[in-house]
Each structure stands twice: as structure tokens, then as C-alpha cells.
Amino acid sequence: MTTKPTRNAAHREPISETEALRVDLEQTRQHLANTVQQLSQQLNVPHRLKETAGQAGHRAAEVAGQAGDRMKDVPAKVKQMPAMSRQHPKATAVVGGAVAVGVGAAAWMVKRHR
Template sequence: MTTTKNATHREPMTESETLREDLEYTRQHLADTVQELTRRLNVPHRMKETASSAGHRMSGAAGQTGQMMKGAAGRTGQMMKQVPSAMQGLPATGKRHPKATAAVGGAVVLGAGAMAWLARRHK
């Protein structure tokens, strides 16, 4: 390796200077490697970091879920207000399609019950 001491004079480095430079580079590289290994082997610290990160993610997800549930409950309330007007035409439809009417009615009751349960659960 024949590098120069000074770029303006272009004097070649002596063998001992080259060895010193290589030694310094090797020391720095070794120090960086030891530091990285120490960080990786510090399991308790890494576990705390991971747990903290997971806790923050869970808090955020819980907040978003709560907001989504409030929005869904509001929309369900609005839809339930429209049910009485839709019920007026139901007798004629029920006579024409009794099985379909029973299936739809069961689904509506099941959905309303599920929403009520979820709303009570998240209060």
C-alpha cells in the first residue's frame, strides 16, 4: 500500500507508517465490532425496548379501534331511525317472500344485538 503523507508533496509513506495506519484502522473496526456485539448481547435492554415499542403500538391500535366503534355506533343509530319507515312496506313484501323476510328479519335482529353488545362492552 503506497499512499502519500501529504497530497501536495506526494511523498510515499514508509512501511512503518503504512503499518501504523493499518493498525489504527483495524483497532477502530474492532472497537465498532465489540460495541455492536455488546448491544446485541444486552438482552434485558433489548427486551425492554421491544416491550415498550409493542406497548406504544397497542395503545395506538386501541385508540383507533375505539374511534371506529364510536363511528359505527353512530351510523347504526342513524340506520335504526330509518327502520320504522321501511317497516311500513314490509307486510306486502312478507306475503310475497315469507322465507326471505324471515331471513332478513333474523339478520337484522342478530346485527342489532351484536351492535348493542359491542357498544356496552366498550363503554
């Protein structure tokens, strides 16, 4: 492999082929060191688990805050239910029937497993 001699910026003199190979070797070593560092970061499982757990904790707190905000609207919606049931009596009957069937099935399963 022959490299074209280049000029040294500090001294403005041509670099020998041996010196060019040394420079190339040093750049390759630096690139390899960076690659090894990146791989070791990716393989550092305990550190990655801590990062992931921290991110999950932040997401859980955010979702809990959003759920709390939504729960503030529940009392107002519960107060609207009688008016909604008068507007949609068939839907109210279907939902009431489904709830009754669900409660009956749950009671039957509990009694059966005793």
C-alpha cells in the same frame, strides 16, 4: 505484504512501510472496536426488551385509540339494524338462528361441566 509508501499529508514526506502497517493496524483496531460495539448492542437483551416493550405500548395505545374511534359509530349502526333487517329478512333469520344455536350450545356446555 508490501504496501506502497504514501505521502504524509501533514509533512509531505513518504511514509515508511512500518508506518503504513501501523496506520493499517490502527484502522483495523477501530473497525474491530466498532464491530464489537455493534454486537454488544445487539446482545444487550434487557435494553432490547425495554425498547420492544415501549414500541408495543405505543402500538397498543394507537390501536386502542382507533378502536375507540370505531366504537363511536356503533350506536348509529345499531339504530340502522331494524331497517337493515327489513331489507334483508333472510340474512336476519340466518344470523338470528346462528346466535340462538350458539347460545344454546354455550348453555349446554356450562350445564354439562357442572
